[in-house]
Amino acid sequence: MNLILFGPPGSGKGTQAQFLLESQSFLHISTGDLLRNEVRRGTLLGNEVKDIMERGNFPSDDIIFNIVSKEVISTQRQHIIFDGFPRTLNQAHLLDSLLEKNQAKVNLVVDFCVDLDLLLHRITGRYSCENCGAVYNQEFLQPKLADVCDKCGSEKFIRRQDDNPDVLKNRIQKYLTETEVIKDYYIKKNLLVKINASNNPEDVRAQLSLCIRQAGFVF
Ligand code: AMP
DSSP states (O other): OEEEEEOOTTSSHHHHHHHHHHHSOEEEEEHHHHHHHHHHHTOHHHHHHHHHHHTTOOOOHHHHHHHHHHHHHHOOOSEEEEESOOOSHHHHHHHHHHHHHTTOOOOEEEEEEOOHHHHHHHHHTEEEETTTOOEEETTTBOOSBTTBOTTTOOOOEEOOTTOSHHHHHHHHHHIIIIITTHHHHHHHTTOEEEEETTSOHHHHHHHHHHHHHHTTOOO
């Protein structure tokens, strides 16, 4: 199954991807995580995209498609979650042609609908484990044991550079002008299902699981 988690920054796509990874042999392709990893490692690509990301802008579609292709081509897994990709219509077309080469296609696009006013609140509370990247929120998703990562036991947490109110405004603007238009593309293909992502993570998880089952995937 090729599943796209679609929605604005802070709508909870990453959190839900983590839930899905608990119970299925999905490959999780988060272009944001892949790019942040390059930045952290100080690679050529990382240096090229660092400033762009810190301002909430988009690296070129070529750059993005390159990193996604590498992941898709090198995996043996049959189930992939795309998180934060595609973000432009061109990326959506590129994804289709990439999957077609493997006789595959996008099977489901889940649209995380959330009140935009909520996003600022959510994003400013967001932090993640420095070691494994698990995402938490100081208001509604804290580690079970205070200050200890549930996934890996690390006690070091970080906040993202681009999770601040000024940059967030630009990220939402980019979402509204460049990304939201992709919805029509998937609606025409009858692939888009909406969920209410303003609710708490457990409720969103239940809605997402239902969508996946209703799309015919055993899960
Ligand atoms: P995210 O973690 O998905 O919020 O992505 C963080 C940042 O990485 C974005 O604000 C963009 O600068 C960049 N980015 C991630 N995915 C994409 C994409 N598919 N297209 C363009 N830029 C992206």
